Amino acid sequence: MKKVIVSLLFGVGIYLCIPCCTSCRQSSPPTPGKFQVITTLFPLYDFARQIAGDKAEVSLLLPAGVEAHSFEPRPGDIVRISKADLFIYTGPLMEPWAEDILKGITNKELIVINASADILLSQEEDNHNEAHAHQAEVSTLDHEHEHGRQDPHIWVDPVLAQQIVSAIADGFAAKDPANKDYYLANAKAYNKKLADLDIQIRAALEKCSNKTIVYGGHFAFGYFARRYGLEHLSPYAGFSPNAEPTPRKITEMIETLKKAGTSYIYYEELLEPRVARIIAEGAGAELLLLHGAHNISREELEKGVTYLEIMEGNLERLKVGLGYHG
Numbered sequence: 001m002k003k004v005i006v007s008l009l010f011g012v013g014i015y016l017c018i019p020c021c022t023s024c025r026q027s028s029p030p031t032p033g034k035f036q037v038i039t040t041l042f043p044l045y046d047f048a049r050q051i052a053g054d055k056a057e058v059s060l061l062l063p064a065g066v067e068a069h070s071f072e073p074r075p076g077d078i079v080r081i082s083k084a085d086l087f088i089y090t091g092p093l094m095e096p097w098a099e100d101i102l103k104g105i106t107n108k109e110l111i112v113i114n115a116s117a118d119i120l121l122s123q124e125e126d127n128h129n130e131a132h133a134h135q136a137e138v139s140t141l142d143h144e145h146e147h148g149r150q151d152p153h154i155w156v157d158p159v160l161a162q163q164i165v166s167a168i169a170d171g172f173a174a175k176d177p178a179n180k181d182y183y184l185a186n187a188k189a190y191n192k193k194l195a196d197l198d199i200q201i202r203a204a205l206e207k208c209s210n211k212t213i214v215y216g217g218h219f220a221f222g223y224f225a226r227r228y229g230l231e232h233l234s235p236y237a238g239f240s241p242n243a244e245p246t247p248r249k250i251t252e253m254i255e256t257l258k259k260a261g262t263s264y265i266y267y268e269e270l271l272e273p274r275v276a277r278i279i280a281e282g283a284g285a286e287l288l289l290l291h292g293a294h295n296i297s298r299e300e301l302e303k304g305v306t307y308l309e310i311m312e313g314n315l316e317r318l319k320v321g322l323g324y325h326g
């Protein structure tokens, strides 16, 4: 099956909100000397705080432990965004609620960064294992879920993450031109760490005998799998955990796991791994975490976990599950 890469319709990553009227303009941020940055998902928060250094206050909109795809902003969140100087989100696929909020915001000073605007998004085609081979059997609901969807999980690929970092840095520079060099230098230093992570992952996965990630969570590692030449199987249709997999899909996954000659199945963060556990029990496999980094738990927040630590943890567990022979 062919892979279809299509670009997102949005041509620019940064734009200024147009005010509905001049009289309803929002006030300046409360902390003198620092501007306020609101981010939606954890990777954006972590990237933004690396770039901000001590010159801006960066906050994460999603409360710790909240599953990102089911997040709905509260009225207080909308107020926070409207008072911010910089708002960073993944894009309309991941945060469909953001578009409506942004349309209603009157703060003409707010700079909005759509992190996926300049990234070619993959459209599901052969991503979802055997979905099309069994198309005739798929219910109407499944069929709707399996077509015309694009994958929002760009941050799991350390190479695309560097593009996100650069887009965020440009936003900081636009907001605070006096410190442009500072932000760009921070971004460059952090992108070096992401480039090192990419090299580390590539080197380790080349020494893994198994090239298939059997995932009991939703399809979140498509970009990662493509980057490193892996196959990524998930019983979920679409790109969110909101639609439960069908019993037939679960049965297929059990059979796939048995045939793949691996004794590990991965589960996703923050959600009870009910589906992954059923598959693991059916195939006699063990569970391992593959953290999609959409958001972090309260415990992770208290520990001060970083994106790099999450990805390094993923790599260690991938080495276990994919048969690393260093």
Ligand SMILES: [Zn+2]
Pocket: 069, 153, 218, 219, 220, 239, 240, 241, 292, 294
């Ligand atoms: Zn996801």
